[in-house]
Amino acid sequence: MWRPVGLVLTCAVAAGCATTEFSNPTQSFIGTDEPFASEAVYFLLTDRFVDGDPSNNYPTQGGDYKTFDRPIVNPEGQSANIGYLGGDFQGVLDHLDYIQSMGFSYVWLTPIVDNPDEAFSGGAAVGEGFPADKGKTGYHGYWGVNFFVEDEHLVSDGLDFERFASVLDDHGVGFVLDIVCNHGSPSFSMPSDQPKFGELYDADGRLVADHMNLTQDLLRDDEPLHAFFNQKPDIGQLSDLNENNPDVLDYFVRAYSQWIDRGADALRIDTIKHMPDPYWAKFSEEMRKRYPGLFMFAESYSFEATEIARHTYPENGGISVLDFPLQRAMSEVFGRQQLGFERLASALHLDDQLYQNPYELMSFYDNHDMARLDADENGFIDANHWLFTARGIPVVYYGSESAFRAGRAEHGGNRDYFGAERIEAAKQGAIYARLQRIAELRASLPALQRGLQFNIELSANRAAFLRVLEHGDVTQSALVLLNKGDEPEQFEVDRWLSDGTWRNGFTTERRIVGDGTTQFEVEPHDVAVWVFEDRTNNLRLVRELERLQSLAER
Numbered sequence: 001m002w003r004p005v006g007l008v009l010t011c012a013v014a015a016g017c018a019t020t021e022f023s024n025p026t027q028s029f030i031g032t033d034e035p036f037a038s039e040a041v042y043f044l045l046t047d048r049f050v051d052g053d054p055s056n057n058y059p060t061q062g063g064d065y066k067t068f069d070r071p072i073v074n075p076e077g078q079s080a081n082i083g084y085l086g087g088d089f090q091g092v093l094d095h096l097d098y099i100q101s102m103g104f105s106y107v108w109l110t111p112i113v114d115n116p117d118e119a120f121s122g123g124a125a126v127g128e129g130f131p132a133d134k135g136k137t138g139y140h141g142y143w144g145v146n147f148f149v150e151d152e153h154l155v156s157d158g159l160d161f162e163r164f165a166s167v168l169d170d171h172g173v174g175f176v177l178d179i180v181c182n183h184g185s186p187s188f189s190m191p192s193d194q195p196k197f198g199e200l201y202d203a204d205g206r207l208v209a210d211h212m213n214l215t216q217d218l219l220r221d222d223e224p225l226h227a228f229f230n231q232k233p234d235i236g237q238l239s240d241l242n243e244n245n246p247d248v249l250d251y252f253v254r255a256y257s258q259w260i261d262r263g264a265d266a267l268r269i270d271t272i273k274h275m276p277d278p279y280w281a282k283f284s285e286e287m288r289k290r291y292p293g294l295f296m297f298a299e300s301y302s303f304e305a306t307e308i309a310r311h312t313y314p315e316n317g318g319i320s321v322l323d324f325p326l327q328r329a330m331s332e333v334f335g336r337q338q339l340g341f342e343r344l345a346s347a348l349h350l351d352d353q354l355y356q357n358p359y360e361l362m363s364f365y366d367n368h369d370m371a372r373l374d375a376d377e378n379g380f381i382d383a384n385h386w387l388f389t390a391r392g393i394p395v396v397y398y399g400s401e402s403a404f405r406a407g408r409a410e411h412g413g414n415r416d417y418f419g420a421e422r423i424e425a426a427k428q429g430a431i432y433a434r435l436q437r438i439a440e441l442r443a444s445l446p447a448l449q450r451g452l453q454f455n456i457e458l459s460a461n462r463a464a465f466l467r468v469l470e471h472g473d474v475t476q477s478a479l480v481l482l483n484k485g486d487e488p489e490q491f492e493v494d495r496w497l498s499d500g501t502w503r504n505g506f507t508t509e510r511r512i513v514g515d516g517t518t519q520f521e522v523e524p525h526d527v528a529v530w531v532f533e534d535r536t537n538n539l540r541l542v543r544e545l546e547r548l549q550s551l552a553e554r
Contacts, residue, residue: 027470028470028471028472028549029451029452029468029469029470029471029536029545029549030450030451030452030469030470030471030549030552031357031359031391031450031451031452031453031467031469031552032357032359032360032450032552033450033471034295034357034359034360034450035293035295036266036295036360036393037359037360037393037449037450038105038443038446038449038450039105039106039174039393040103040104040105040106040388040393040394040395040396040439040442040443041104041105041106041107041108041176041362041393041394041395041396042099042102042104042106042107042108042395042396042398043107043108043364043367043368043395043396043397043398044087044092044107044108044109044110044397044398044418045087045110045140045368045398045415046087046088046089046091046092046109046110046112046141046154047084047085047086047087047088047110047139047140047141047153048085048087048139048398048415048416048417048418049087049091049092049095049398049418050087050091050092050094050095050418050419050420050423051085051086051087051088051091051417051419052087052088052089052090052091052092052093052094052156053088053090053091053156053159054086055156055157056086056088056152056153056154056155056156057084057086057153058084058152058153061117061118062117062118062119062137063118065118065119065120065121065194066083066118066119067083067084067117067118067119067137067138067139068083068084068085068086069081069083069084069085070082070083070119070135070136070137071083072126072135072411074126074127074411074412075126075127076412078408078411078412078413079412079413080126080410080411080412080413080415080416081415081416081417082119082126082135082136082137082139082411083119083137083139084137084139084153085139085417086153086417087417088153088154088155088156089154089155089156089159089161089164090156090159092107092109092164093159093164093167093168094420095420095423096167096168096171096173098423098427099173100171100172100173101427101436102396102401102432102435102436102439103388103435103436103438103439103440103442103443104173104396104439105172105173105174105443106173106174106175106176106265106266107168107173107174107175107176108175108176108178108268108395109141109175109176109177109178110140110141110142110178110368111140111141111142111144111178111179111180111270112141112150112151112154112161112177112178112259113141113144113145113146113147113148113149113150113151113255114144114145114146114147114149114150114151114152114201115137115138115139115141115143115144115145115151115185115196116137116138116143116145116185116194116195116196116197117195117196118137118194118195118196118197119135119136119137120133120134120135120136120137120185120186120190120194120197120237121134121135121190121191121192121194122134122186122188122189122190122191122237123186123189123236123237126411130236131235131236131237131238132411133186133236133237138151138185139153140368140415141178142180142183142270143184143185143186143238144180144184144185144200145184145185145196145197145199145200145201146200146201146202146205147180147200147251147252147255147256148201148202148203148254148255148258149201161259161262161263162262162263164263165262165263165264166263168263169263174265174266175263175264175265175266176264176265176266176267176268177256177259177260177264177265177266177267177268178268178270179252179256179267179268179269179270180269180270180271181241181248181252181269181270181275181279181283182234182240182241182243182270182271182272182274182275183234183235183238183239183240183241183271183274184198184199184200184209184238184239184241185197185198185199185238185239186198186236186237186238186239187211187213187229187237187238187239188211188213188214188215188216188237189213189215189237190213192213193212193213194213197211197213198210198211198212198213198239199211200228200239200251202251203254203255203258207225208225208228208247208251209225209226209227209228209229209239210225210226211226211229211239212225212226215233216229216230216231216232216233216240217231219231227242227245227247228241228242228245228247228248228251229241229242230242230243234274235271235274240274241275243275243276243278243279249279249282249283249286252283253283253286253287253290256287257287257290257291260290260291260294265295266294266295266296266297267287267294267295267296267297268296268297268298268299269296269297269298269299269319270298270299271299271301272298272299272300272311272319272321273300273301273302273307273308273311277310277311277315277316277317280298280311280316280317280319281315281316281317283317284296284317284318284319285317295320296317296319296320297319297320297321297322297361297362298311298319298320298321298322299321299322299369300321300322300324301324301369302324303324303325303327303328304325305325305347305349305354305355306354308321308323308324308325309321309354309355309356312355312356312357312360312361313356313554314356318356320360320361320362320393321361321362322361322362322364322367322395323347323361323362323363323364323392325347326344326347326348326361326363326392327363327364327365327366328347329343329344329347330344330363330365330373330383330386330387331365331366331373331374333386333484334365334373334375334379334380334382334383334386334484335373335374335375335379335407336374336375336379336407338484340458340459340460340461341458341459341460341461341462341463341482341484342458342459342460344386344390344458344463345455345458348390348391348453348455350391350453350455350548350551350552351547351548351551352551353551353553353554355554356553356554357552357553357554358391358392358552359391359392359450359452359453359552360392360393361391361392361393362392362393362395363387363390363391363392363393363394363395364387364394364395364396364397365383365387365400366397366400367395367397368397368410368414368415369410370409370410370414371407371408371409371414372397372399372400372404372405372406372407372408372409372413372414373400373406373407374406374407375403375406375407376403376406377403377429377430377431378484378524378525380400380401380403380406380431381430381431381434381435381525382482382484382525384396384431384434384435384438384439385434385438385482385484385526385527386463386482388438388439388441388442388448389438389442389448389467389478389480389482389527389529390453390465390480391453391467394439394442396435398418399418399422399426400431401426401429401431401432401435402422402425402426402429402431402432403429403431404416404418404422404426437506438527441505441506441529445467445476445478445505445529445531446469446474446476447467447468447469447476447477447478447531448467448478448480448529449469450469450471451467451468451469451476451477451478452467452468452469452545452548452549452552453465453466453467453548454466454468454496454541454544454545454548456493456496457491460485461483461484461485461489462481462482462483462485462489462491463480463481463482463484464479464480464481464482464491464493465479465480466478466479466480466496466541467480468536468541468545470535470536475533475534475535476531476532476533477498477531477532477536478505478529478530478531478532479493479497479502479528479529479530479531479532480527480528480529481493481520481522481527481528481529481530482522482526482527483522483523483524483525483526483527484525485524485525486524486525487524488521488522488523488524489521489522490519490520490521491519491520491521491522491528492517492518492519493517493518493519493520494516494517495516495517495538495540496516496538496540496541497513497516497517497518497532497538497541498513498516498532498534498535498536498537498538498541499513499514499515499516499537499538500512500513500532500534500537501513501532501533502518502530502531502532503530503531503533504528504529504530504531505528505529505530505531506528506529511530516538
């Protein structure tokens, strides 16, 4: 890892003063030089976003086990749908301007690969047990049966994945490909074997694996079509792919290489903790051999930082992760509990070297596998202010820009259809407007994307911290002040500010700091960001930044 070089400081006035002179102009302060850190990601469950092309809905597909529009009511009396509802590539492109207007430079779609053409007849239904897959379809994309082919519900005439990715690229938007290596579709417990379930096909459409509606303990070593599977249970009735079979690794490296060749820019890995670290080390090595600098992040669904951190280590593949421990803290701070900002401090892991680099983690406050953030309008505004200023790469789940189905879980609204009408309504809302504002600011300030974070105050409804980036041709500091309370807050930032001119990130206002101390007022549920465009000249802060820099990476 990079270590800071020596720094010689001479105080211009009395000992302990803020002003310093640097004899070493090569000193660097940087959280990460990962290019992806400058991005912001909009995550959408494709089938639930917008139906841009009704001709690919296939309303009669599946016969008695139809795939389109399968409404249910959960045990709490809340409605949901476990069938396809029409969202597709065309729907995303039709509203690409909406996504970009909120400051997102990447879209992450749920898996685009072919899924079964019927609803699953086995397992337990919603309310009967885990994983409650009976009657469900592969609308979410995570039940892949051919990882080389787009699902027919997503494409349109003249709009395959390659064309879709090309249009995104023409508009300056990158694409995150959601990938699965550890499982395929539900594979057993069906009253009678259904087509595609438990099956796997290659690029030529050849059947290479078939569970044959058998439980794992009945799979046989002498059956070639069983060789792709483990003979042990893992997640419900899903087929568990054999990480020790080199053909499995080869299959997925070839499959996902094809999608990158056709336009994918980054990878999100599903259920990474369900396969051992050596598999991911080999997968990462093979993919980065083909695509140097490929950014990958993964879902390891755990709120224990010590558990998810291992995936970020180079020996395990050097893969970033979705920051579930920080997500839990954010839900408690910005949701109904309204805990104080101090709850977020320990979840940042800025100086304990637990993660390979905490500045490269993917920050989020809800997703498709958990209840949406249980907050009011102000809670979402406050959450976005933190998400786009604190360390990490922001991810926002579709609909959160309008508090869509706030607090609702998977079978109670979390994955409901959004649609064009709700998009138009969202544009009139306060969450949308404030998200635009803070996302635009982050996109314009490298310090908020890649700078070291030094916390000045995290307590109750108040947060004050600095993001400092001094690397190469960039010298920039951002003072971030957050107020999630219902009354204005007065911040007196003493000791830590560099002398010189600071500009308001949102207006043309400027302030001259002469002694390292100044006062700021922040309105309720608002954020203030002040920017300094020169090298840090505060001795106390330099010493803290040196310490943070030495611990920013393992």
